[in-house]
């Protein structure tokens with residue numbers, strides 16, 4: 001059962017571009033996914049063409065989720081990842097070509113919008129989300145709204161968990177991204193002398209059978225993540241901490257071996273539900289809300305009173 005499409009959702013993942021029509025109930029139609037290169041002009045042109053193909057009288061807006069530091073208020077990409085869109089004028093170029101308003105934001109903010117609307121954080125207003133993939137992203141919602149600060153709040157991959165630890169892309173050392181991302185898990189596996197092709201599911205299964213070495217690798221991976229979660233619980237007292245991204249479900253299972261050690265930090269931790277669709281769904285819903293198309297509040301997961 002699909003609702004009427006409200007917006008076009010665009011999610012620029014690491015090397016993948018996902019696009020779909022998004023209805024108010026979060027359902028997707030006309031979805032596509034393709035690999036992209038690193039040329040920002042080519043990526044913007046491809047997004048423009050896909051949006052032109054999906055434009056109709058029912059569609060009121062376009063939402064674009066981008067990894068990294070994005071100023072969603074001023075609609076500017078501030079830093080580049082696999083594709084560097086920071087000087088691509090992506091918002092203006094897509095708006096001018098397609099004739100619809102464009103909302104742009106960090107991909108984790110978009111994913112949290114989706115999880116609060118139709119996923120694991122429905123009916124929650126105060127939520128912290130870590131997205132665990134190649135790196136670690138994050139998003140925070142308080143009072144039903146994404147927290148932005150002056151621009152880029154929610155870069156939770158850069159919470160320090162190990163002073164003097166491994167160097168991080170941000171220029172510091174010991175950020176949780178350097179200990180608990182997918183990249184870091186690969187390093188823990190190598191350092192433990194396990195085969196490089198070892199999957200996280202293999203580790204979880206072996207650890208559950210009592211394999212101490214695999215259990216230790218998992219603890220090296222999610223122990224620092226537990227510290228980062230505790231820090232966020234101390235800082236903002238959320239109702240729920242969500243773990244999303246490609247490794248969010250596995251991290252959630254592995255965290256059972258690293259429980260909160262003090263009652264101060266016993267906040268529920270859950271796995272995100274929307275998987276790879278979260279970014280597209282959230283981008284579409286956020287854009288429709290920014291355009292005033294769904295009549296609903298900005299982000300709130302709770303139904304209107």
Ligand SMILES: [Zn+2]
Pocket residue numbers: 157158168169170171172175177
């Ligand atoms: Zn960092």
